[in-house]
Amino acid sequence: MKYIIFVLLLIQSLSGAQTRPEPDQIVLYKTTEQTPLNLHVFLPDSVPTGDPRPTILFFFGGGWNSGSPTHFYRQAKHLADRGMIACAAEYRVKSRDGVQPDSCVMDAKSAMRYLREHASKWNIDPHRIAASGGSAGGHLAATT
Secondary structure (H helix, E strand, O other), X not given: OHHHHHHHHHHHHHHOOOOOXXXXXXXXXXXXXXXEEEEEEEOOOOOOOOOOEEEEEEEOOOOOOOOOHHHHHHHHHHHXXXXXXXXXXXXXXXXXXXXXXXHHHHHXXXXXXXXXXXXXXXXXXXXXEEEXXXXXXXXXXXXX
């Protein structure tokens, strides 16, 4: 009986499991002494030519010490499915790269600069790029 209950609970918990969405592109936006940094780009299924898209740039949280752009994959996919271009940025953190928050800020500014300079590549409206993040990522978004 315990085995049957265990199996039923396992099936119930797995039925709600979702797979993590994957970005359409991963592009290098900056090379540092410690590591190359990428933007994880989620694109809408179809973008009419001549219609520049609003874009959002996400920065993960983690106290400038840890974290991953995968933190915002679900939100990025959700917005891309609704016509926006969404990006999740990598940036250096203390635990992996031995840097302080000022280096994280420089990386965030570089990511935003890259999006503006390469706006035509993805049909981005360079005047409609929002930034968002959680915790330390919120601080980085505010600095861009």
